[in-house]
Amino acid sequence: MIKSEKExxxxxxxxxxxxxxxxRxxxxMAEKVIAHQVQAENEYSVTRSPQDYSDHVQEMLDEYGDFSLEIQEILADRAKVYVRWRQIGESENGEEVIEIASAVYLVRDGKIVEYWIQIDRKGLELQKKDRESK
Known part of the structure; x- marks a missing residue:
């Protein structure tokens, strides 16, 4: 059975x-995926392999522990899939760290080939400042 882009x-x-x-x-993911990092202060793109992506998620696990991830919204329009999520992990002090983010994924031939991601970096920054002031 062929899976939809959303699936x-x-x-x-x-x-x-x-x-x-x-x-996995x-x-x-395709062998090379273009990742557009959309930040208000600086937009840039990087090319990632599946291994690069695995390493990236491992860095998050190392920093925030076994985090929970909740998809809050997922919408598809043909080959493009929009996802908004909430990720909750822990700081090194055991305090909760919440990341809110969204991305649009482009799927071709059953693989992710490109995506545009936005992360609430200000929210992460404020949480860090709050932890440091305690």
């Missing part, structure tokens, strides 16, 4: 982005 991205989140089975990234 592919949803499974990618449940399996890989969640940190549960990061080594190649099942969902």
């Amino acid at each position: 592919i991205v949803s499974e990618f989140f449940k399996i890989v982005r969640s940190g549960k089975e990061i080594k 990234a190649s099942e969902f």
Whole structure:
């Protein structure tokens, strides 16, 4: 059975982005994926391999522990899939760290080939300042 683009991205989140089975990234991602990091202060793009992505999620696991990930919204329009999520982990002091983010994924031939991501970096910065002031 052929999976829809929305199903592919949803499974990618449940399996890989969640940190549960990061080594399976190649099942969902093309060999080279263009990742557009959309930040108000600086927009840039990087090319990631599935291994690069696994390493990236491992860095999050190392920093925030086994975090929870909740998809709050997922919408699809043909090959593009929009996802908004909430991730909750812990700081090194055991305090809760919440990340709110969203991304649009482009899926071709059953694999993610490109995405545009926005993260509430100001929210993360304020949480860090709050922890440091305690």
